[in-house]
Amino acid sequence: MKEISLHILDILQNSITAGASLVELCITEDAEKDIFKFYIKDNGKGMDKEFLKNVTSPFTTKRTTRKVGLGIPLLKLAAESTGGGINISSELGVGTTIEAVFSYSHIDRQPLGNIVDTMFTVITAYENTDFLYIHKSGDREFKFDTREIKKILGGVALSEPDVMAWLLDYLKEGEAGLTAE
Amino acid sequence: MKSLADLEEIRKKASAGVGMRKDTHATRIVVGMATCGIAAGARPVMTAFVEEIGKRNLEHVSVVQTGCIGVCRLEHIVEVMVPGEEKVTYVKMTPEKARKVVAEHIVNGNVVSEYTIGNAE
Ligand SMILES: Nc1ncnc2c1ncn2[C@@H]1O[C@H](COP(=O)(O)OP(=O)(O)OP(=O)(O)O)[C@@H](O)[C@H]1O
Numbered sequence: 001m002k003e004i005s006l007h008i009l010d011i012l013q014n015s016i017t018a019g020a021s022l023v024e025l026c027i028t029e030d031a032e033k034d035i036f037k038f039y040i041k042d043n044g045k046g047m048d049k050e051f052l053k054n055v056t057s058p059f060t061t062k063r064t065t066r067k068v069g070l071g072i073p074l075l076k077l078a079a080e081s082t083g084g085g086i087n088i089s090s091e092l093g094v095g096t097t098i099e100a101v102f103s104y105s106h107i108d109r110q111p112l113g114n115i116v117d118t119m120f121t122v123i124t125a126y127e128n129t130d131f132l133y134i135h136k137s138g139d140r141e142f143k144f145d146t147r148e149i150k151k152i153l154g155g156v157a158l159s160e161p162d163v164m165a166w167l168l169d170y171l172k173e174g175e176a177g178l179t180a181e
Numbered sequence: 182m183k184s185l186a187d188l189e190e191i192r193k194k195a196s197a198g199v200g201m202r203k204d205t206h207a208t209r210i211v212v213g214m215a216t217c218g219i220a221a222g223a224r225p226v227m228t229a230f231v232e233e234i235g236k237r238n239l240e241h242v243s244v245v246q247t248g249c250i251g252v253c254r255l256e257h258i259v260e261v262m263v264p265g266e267e268k269v270t271y272v273k274m275t276p277e278k279a280r281k282v283v284a285e286h287i288v289n290g291n292v293v294s295e296y297t298i299g300n301a302e
């Protein structure tokens with residue numbers, strides 16, 4: 001995969017498939033400490049210990065449409081190729097947290113890529129799931145919580161065209177604010 | 182800069198308009214978002230539609246996503262449903278093609294047949 005934001009999309013979709021009602025994504029970029037990391041935490045159905053042990057193998061999947069699941073193995077590969085790795089903790093009936101750590105400056109570290117598209121996609125595709133998004137870069141931070149957004153909107157749908165346009169701009173401006181001079 | 186106060190305004194406007202906007206009169210653009218990594222290419226198509234529609238202030242058009250529409254071989258599938266007309270299915274969509282579909286099909290009412298299923302292969 002060309003972008004870390006595509007790995008993130010994959011892992012977010014795992015959480016949604018697991019029936020999570022709240023998914024938290026936190027990205028931390030720290031060039032000084034040479035760390036690029038993110039974690040995704042959900043309150044979905046979780047995995048049992050036995051399954052968790054093997055989940056980084058492509059042959060571990062609950063998919064019925066094909067025999068291999070690639071989301072987690074690909075993320076693992078990407079992180080390890082920079083000298084980092086992944087860590088997954090999960091509890092049945094409680095939820096799952098997956099963390100990926102990359103070396104920030106490593107030549108093989110993919111760029112974050114279009115994280116705005118990733119967040120916009122999941123937020124508007126899964127209106128019944130709430131997302132908490134935090135992106136830290138150096139000493140700046142952008143935070144976005146769909147629970148807050150939905151409260152303001154009352155009953156107005158996220159799929160309302162005006163709301164969608166607002167969401168997209170708000171996310172773009174929030175991200176741009178992390179790197180602006 | 183967009184703020185949460187702008188969102189509050191949007192809510193007021195939308196709630197005041199409830200009942201006026203009959204969804205049966207609205208054009209729907211449905212973007213297929215497979216969960217199998219193909220979503221990668223569908224993301225920019227989706228955002229291109231939303232941007233273009235926002236830019237042109239097309240209030241009667243909504244963009245929605247759906248799971249895999251089925252024909253993964255022809256990935257990046259988009260369906261355009263204009264009330265009173267037959268559904269049009271576009272395949273192999275890109276952000277550029279999405280903008281053209283808005284300009285030609287949604288605004289001017291001319292189906293972009295070169296992107297439709299059957300012609301795009
Ligand atoms: N957040 C999660 N909560 C519960 N189960 C999970 C979670 N993430 C992954 N799993 C389990 O681990 C399996 C492997 O996940 P992985 O992303 O590697 O592959 P996949 O989702 O099956 O297929 P692909 O990602 O290639 O579409 C999943 O099928 C699912 O059973």
Ligand SMILES: [Mg+2]
Pocket residue numbers: 010011013014069070071072
């Ligand atoms: Mg997966």
